[in-house]
Amino acid sequence: MSAFKAPQRPPTFLHSPESLLGDTKDLIEKSRSRLDLLAKAITPETATFDNVIAPLAADENDMGLLSHILGFYQYVSTDAKIREASSQADKLMSEYSIEAGMREDIFKLVNAVYKSMPGDISPEGKRLVEKLNKDFIRMGLELEGDKRERFKEIKKELSILSIDFSKTLNEENGGNWFTEAELKGVPKDVIDILKAEEKDGEKKYFLTYKYPDLFPTLKFDVNAAVRKQVFIGNENKCPENLERFDKTIRLRHEKAQLLGYPSHAAFVLEEKMAKLPKTVRTFLGDLRAKLTEGGRQEVKKLKGLKQSDTEATGLEFDDKYYLWDHRFYDRLMREKEYSIDENKIAEYFPLQKCVDGMLAIFEKLFGLKFIQVAEEDAKVGTGERGWHEDCKVYLVKDEEELGGEFVGYLYLDLHPRDGKYGHAANFNLIPGFLREPGNSTSRNYPSTALVCNFSKPTPSKPSLLKHDEVVTLFHELGHGIHDLVSRTIYSRFHGTNTVGDFVEAPSQMLENWTWEPKQLKELSSHYETNQPLPDHLIDSLIASKHVNDALFNLRQLHFGIFDMRVHELKMPEDQALDSSVTYNELRSEIAGLDGPSDPKFGQGQTTFGHLMGGYDAGYYGYLYSLVFACDMYFTGFKKNPMDPKNGRRYRHEVLEKGGSRDEMESLKAFLGREPNSEAFFRELGITA
Ligand SMILES: [Zn+2]
Structure with a gap:
């Protein structure tokens, strides 16, 4: 590791199913008793920003230090029991957040501060009061009697439905058996890594509905009947x-x-x-x-x-x-x-080279420094290694010119495996915030993860990215950067916690760099010859945009x-x-x-x-x-x-x-x- 000493260790991922649920319950219990204490000690008459809003914000910050990771295992753990426990933890936390969000005693205190908003608080503090107050109202706290009860019931049911829905989706493992003839046109390196078995005296391949199987089949299989079967099967999986x-x-x-x-x-x-x-x-x-x-x-x-x-x-x-x-x-x-041959173009985008090039672009543009945490002996589960041997961990800091301050940790988990989240996404693991709101040196730094599904290296080739996957990588890292460089007072506003019809803008903007000739040159390097993407391929790629x-x-x-x-x-x-x-x-x-x-x-x-x-x-x-x-x-x-x-x-x-x-x-x-x-x-x- 570099000589730079980060003021904060990377988070660990060492939970067992039991400790995962135990920690979840502790977290909830701790928060609940904090709120109880608050409700006991303060009345609407004595409520102020400092004695109500500040402790509520601190409770939220504190929960965030662990709660995201507890819910994160369900997307990435190789252990079905841990995934199950993590889903369960998610359910418990989501139920608790409904419970806390519906506390009348706390609402009265927040509402009292809201109604006599002090003039001397920071704009972010004011925004926090407004949001907290509005949240309670949107949680039905102005409803009465039966309506309030019904509202509560619905909230709970909705949260369970959503968690079950996503669990079914993640754990879905259906597919179809096809002969080689039926897969005619599908690139060989896709077929090579499919599970194969003798069936009725014929060798057959199991094609799943995961992206690295599904998309090449829909794109290349010359048999319309197979494409139809796969397409409709996927819609009904x-x-x-x-x-x-x-x-x-x-x-x-x-x-x-x-x-x-x-x-x-x-x-x-x-x-x-x-x-x-x-x-x-x-x-x-x-x-x-x-x-x-x-x-x-x-x-x-x-x-x-x-x-x-x-x-x-x-x-x-x-x-x-x-x-x-x-x-x-x-x-x-x-x-x-x-003349776009996506597999030909992919030969110029070996994954690691592309990741390095991408990080270099963001270093120059935003004044950052990414340092890979290369702890050879670090075991899976430690912060230096991440939750799986496929993980790469980066320490991120400001460049010296900007003061060299620590920024946070970036985790990349880029290949598919059983039970893993099937799409590409960015997950916040730990939010950033100030432990003491008035003290800018008290920052808790964020950790963020990109979870993607790019095909694995084969014995003969490294993992090669198609151009649209390069775009995906930039997009997701766009969220990741947003999550890393954010510097807010409260975790509630950290990073991608913006309104939903804005949150994609930074990522979508960064996609543009994958369509610029100069950047395409920098990002590419043929996996055999180390040559950058030739001009004529760049031209046709851009012409086809x-x-x-x-x-x-x-x-x-x-x-x-x-x-x-x-x-x-x-x-x-x-x-x-x-x-x-x-x-x-x-x-x-x-x-x-x-x-x-x-x-x-x-x-x-x-x-x-x-x-x-x-x-x-x-x-x-x-x-x-x-x-x-x-x-x-x-x-x-x-x-x-x-x-x-x-x-x-x-x-x-x-x-x-x-x-x-x-x-x-x-x-x-x-x-x-x-x-x-x-x-x-x-x-x-x-x-x-
Ligand atoms: Zn996005």
Whole structure:
């Protein structure tokens, strides 16, 4: 390890199922007795910021030191018992947070401080009081009698439904057995690592629904029947989740109405930048109108390609363009018209080289230093090693010019394995905050983790990233950097704890660096020759950036519009709403792709976690925050993506602030004006 001595050790991951649950219960008990004590000692008449808000904030900070990690094991542990205990811990903590959030005695104290807000507290302190007070109201504390009881019941049920949903999704291990002939076209290194068995006298391969199996098959398998089977199988891989989903949207509606909101969307959006469902509906509707024609043109072209491809193999063309055709012909079009061979390009992006290059870019841009913690003998579970031997741990600090202060720890866990979270995501492990709010040297530093699923190295090749995986890596590290460099007083506002329709903007902005020629050169190095990506491949890659872009964004719109549809229920009519039919019909109307005629053929809404946890009435946020991401990039970085001055200014004005001030203020501080959607529409190729 470097000579630099970090003021804080990295967190450890040494829990057993028993200690995990034991620690969870202790944590909850400690917090509960703190609140009891507070309620006993203080009355609304004697309540002040210092004797009510400060101890509440300290309790929240303290919980955060361990609670995130206790809930994190469920996504990464190799031990099913630990994953189970971690899910259980998550349930207990979520139940406790409902209990604490519904304490009338504490609400009265907070409300008293809120009503006589002292003039001398920091802006972040004031924001904290407002949020705490609002949270209690949103938790139904102004409800009475039966309504209050019903509200409580719903909250509990919703939290269990969401945890069970995500557990089913993570532990899903279905798939299909195929012969080599059935997998024709799928790259050899994908097939090579599939589980293989003799079945009925033939060698068969087990293809799971995990990304590294699923996507190459949909992209490359020449057998349309296999693609169809895999596509539909994937949509139906979590049948237990259907009832959970359907129950959830109805309970959310009931809960919103108890609080006096017309819908769950109205309840959620009140706290977002968009504020009102109408704003979101208009935004999505407007975008849909602008993209539909482009999408239809793209389908027409792709269909033409399908026709010539089908007829060339002597098969009959049925004049359809199916859902399971899209990844295949989109890939073929990129290969044919833009000479994009994604596997060829991937040879230039060995994972480690790419990670190093990416960290180097962020070092220059934001004034950071990443030092890999290389403790050869450190055992799995220690902070220096992380929770699995695949983990890489980095100590992050400011560059000397900025004072060389410690920043935090970054963990990378990048390959798939059984029982691991199946997507790419960033998890906060420990939030940052000041232990003494007035003392900037009392900082507790954050730790953050990227959990991804890039294919493992094989005996003959290192792990190679496709360009879209390079984009994913930048995106997730964008969240990670946000989480690391944030410097707030209270953990509540740390890092990515911003409003949901802004939180993606920093990550989306960083994706732009993966489309710049100079940065592509720096990031790439052929795994055999060490040559950077040649100019002609860079040119064709960039030329292909917007290929079938309208269809891509229409797909995002499908999720966003479906999300708003199921979270703006009209009762009693919508008591009968069939979420699968709605999902499938909206998809075919919006994207214009063909599917099976049975409107219940699939239940895609049960296969991704967004709408069940955190992105409910919030999926639009991906497109909404893209408006800000484009604006920031084109204003601050397009001319010089490595501009260190703007990089540091961005770090300071946007990332560092986390959710501690209004996001619009941070945006304006960086842009020097109100944000607008010009760059966004230009990026999407829409000028009207
Ligand atoms: Zn993201």
